[in-house]
Amino acid sequence: MDQQAILEKLKTLLPEAIKGSADRYGQLEVQVERLKIAEVVKALRDDPEVGFNLLIDIVSVDYSNYPGWTGDRFGVIYHLKSLGLGHRAWLKVTTPEEEPSVPTISHLYGNADWLEREAFDQMGIRFAHHPNLKRILNHHEFVGHPLRKDYPITRRQWLSANESLMDEMNARLNKKGYV
């Protein structure tokens, strides 16, 4: 399916969720209404003609220093690919500086759990209804979000205590029926 066809398909599936589109060096970018992202991803995943069954990556961007940028401060890019049909596209949502929050897609793809945790950890974007939104790459005592443009690269922090992980472990054991 070529780019235009994917866009047309999306416009018929969820016309109110699409804000715009762009061509990014040969790949389709669809700008999506922030609160509709989970619906859009699910529709694209389940539609047999689009069939985006592989979540390639979730990228967070802080546009606050970007020259000429007038939109919301943060962007989240979802790279999607269909293994069977071979086409790709990426969806982009933007979220404002105050309370940056995007609905989770961790119930749709297994790897979205960790990818969203990374975006939260590095950029401070919250993913609503994420089951376990904790830091992943940085230490749990770390303060701030290092990939934000206002986080100075030279800032150092003293981090000491280990993380017990028992909070995650208990949740997992509870799910398996342990008391």
Place this chain on the structure above:
Amino acid sequence: MIAGIDPHTLLPTAKGESSSQGLNAAQPKEKKDLVFVNIGPSHPATHGTLRALCALDGETIVAAVTEIGYLHRGFEKDTEVHTFQQCIPYTDRLNYVSAIMNNVGFCKAVERMLAIQVPERALYIRVITCELNRIIDHLVCAGANLVDIGALTNFWYSFNVREKVYNILEKLCGARLTSSYMRIGGLSRDVYPAFEDEVIAVLKEIRKGVQDVKKLISTNRIFLDRARDICVISGEKAIQYGWTGPTLRASGVEYDLRRAEPYYHYEDFKFDVPIGTIGDVYDRIFIRFYEIDESIHIIEQALRKLPGGPVMTDDKRVALPPKQQTYGNIEGLMNHFKIIMHGICPEPGEIYDATEAANGELGFTIVSDGSKNPYRIKCRPPCFMNFAAYHEMIEGVIIADAVANLGSINIIAGELDR
């Protein structure tokens, strides 16, 4: 969490199902009967700094959670204060077992942004060095994995030939592990005169090394018992977790970027994409041996076709002028000054570009604001997705199997934690 849906299996959760059935109905499963053990973060079998906290019932892992980030050093933040050229040595340290493939992945993305035509000779040398790197990556993975399950001899057989490949890489670029051999627009230097003969000789040794390993393990009862039907992951599940590369192919999904979205003339090379049958540890080890064979075929074809000519583009936006020009005329001097002081400046824009690295799809998302520093780089490390599924794969198996499985999904902490 979404009510009633298990985020990992996507199946509706039935509360208390397991505790109200069968023999367990009388005796509820209690947490106090379990022993909690940390595997890692610093343990010989983790081959890097990874941590898995396991709840054990006897020797069986009933639940596991993993923690990463012990090798996080802020690769993405670092790139934002360096020029595009200065990012190349940082990419070496992502997957340090096959550094050149990361160089190529990054350079290819920037070259696409700048619409630079890389000379044919450079492309073929990139293919040859990438496939050599794929071979040593697979040798390290399989060799180390076999050590973890007690087969030490294979480690020597595979690491012996790996050393010989490193000798070639050292002659190419002066470094063994962190090569920084690629430049945006081509290579840092051409290959040395005896390169082709030495590669052909090393391919022969690789064949022999792989054959020796295969002879030792393919009918070895201990190996087969340790590897077959252990930590099976179905193709569906692997896709669900975003797996790519050999681990996905071991689960029977034929997806290889070199075939699916060919770059660097991969469409002209004859090679097969081997796939596994069920996706157990055995499949994940053996698929790497088959891929080594295919890489050898690709290198042989590329050596036959290797054209002459320059290895660096003459595009003035990225290439330093020859030294005679820098010192001989004002235009050359200015070009040199511009590239050193002002750097490479792609047009403002966003790009995603991916290559098939040894572990799977290595992708770079680059946001450029038109300046000499990248505005934002996000690396998609293939083993991040592999490790995201690890805790689920090892639940229900014994510790020894968890170690065998960790080796088979080839976690490289350098690219996992960035």
